[in-house]
Amino acid sequence: MNDADKTIFITGTDTGVGKTRVACGLLENFRLQGLRAAGFKPVASGAMTQAEGLRNEDGLNLLAASSPGLTYASVNPYCFAPPIAPHLAARAAAQTIDLARLDVACDMLARTHDRIIIEGAGGWLVPLNDTHTFADWVAAHRWPVLLVVGIRLGCINHALLSAEAIARRTPLLGWIANHLPPAAEVADQIVDTLRTRLKVPLLASIAVDADQVSATRQLADHLSAQLAHQSADSIVHQSTMQSTA
Numbered sequence: 001m002n003d004a005d006k007t008i009f010i011t012g013t014d015t016g017v018g019k020t021r022v023a024c025g026l027l028e029n030f031r032l033q034g035l036r037a038a039g040f041k042p043v044a045s046g047a048m049t050q051a052e053g054l055r056n057e058d059g060l061n062l063l064a065a066s067s068p069g070l071t072y073a074s075v076n077p078y079c080f081a082p083p084i085a086p087h088l089a090a091r092a093a094a095q096t097i098d099l100a101r102l103d104v105a106c107d108m109l110a111r112t113h114d115r116i117i118i119e120g121a122g123g124w125l126v127p128l129n130d131t132h133t134f135a136d137w138v139a140a141h142r143w144p145v146l147l148v149v150g151i152r153l154g155c156i157n158h159a160l161l162s163a164e165a166i167a168r169r170t171p172l173l174g175w176i177a178n179h180l181p182p183a184a185e186v187a188d189q190i191v192d193t194l195r196t197r198l199k200v201p202l203l204a205s206i207a208v209d210a211d212q213v214s215a216t217r218q219l220a221d222h223l224s225a226q227l228a229h230q231s232a233d234s235i236v237h238q239s240t241m242q243s244t245a
């Protein structure tokens with residue numbers, strides 16, 4: 001299995017739409033499937049100082065939902081105090097986010113885990129530094145993506161734009177309708193509109209205040225089946241290449 005067969009990138013239509021909830025639910029379900037699962041938050045901005053150093057809530061939640069034995073830094077290598085865009089937070093700390101460092105951190109997790117769930121920051125096109133966005137980094141790895149849509153006013157446009165931009169560069173597995181409180185009056189109609197217009201499947205629908213683990217159980221089963229299939233395909237492909245070489 002290479003890292004594209006075990007890694008899933010979770011992006012969202014915006015900040016605060018439920019990416020961490022989905023990521024943590026999936027990690028816990030993968031662990032229930034008997035797999036070693038690790039969350040990864042490459043860059044977190046918005047952190048408090050604790051005795052051990054800066055800690056971000058997403059990083060802590062992903063660490064808690066991951067298989068035991070990981071350090072905070074292995075799950076969240078870049079952590080900045082101000083709750084601002086990652087490249088601006090890095091700049092304020094006189095740092096530059098180095099994609100090679102993110103790759104090394106992911107490789108380390110992939111060596112010892114069966115599933116890596118990476119949570120972006122904000123949405124798909126958020127810059128990491130002056131030259132690269134999350135989209136560039138994810139597309140370079142061809143990691144499959146899940147799009148979390150926070151069902152609220154404005155999400156139709158955000159979802160359609162995000163899906164189009166993602167699918168242009170890397171496999172978009174599907175989208176998740178996350179019903180944010182307060183429930184939108186026309187929530188069902190928003191979901192129907194997106195079902196009709198998005199070219200990828202609705203993989204899960206999460207109710208307001210739903211338990212994140214049960215709400216993502218079927219999704220985790222579906223993803224494991226899909227990743228296993230993908231991995232089998234790549235083994236067949238590799239052996240065909242070897243036998244024709």
Ligand SMILES: Nc1ncnc2c1ncn2[C@@H]1O[C@H](COP(=O)(O)OP(=O)(O)OP(=O)(O)O)[C@@H](O)[C@H]1O
Nearest residue numbers: 012015016017018019020021122179207208209210
């Ligand atoms: N289905 C839901 N029902 C109730 N509350 C929810 C639901 N989904 C998300 N929330 C709440 O909304 C807030 C944002 O969710 P979450 O942190 O998962 O979003 P995010 O996309 O990861 O945000 P960020 O961009 O900050 O990483 C959290 O307080 C979370 O508990």
Ligand SMILES: [Mg+2]
Nearest residue numbers: 019020058119
């Ligand atoms: Mg989050």
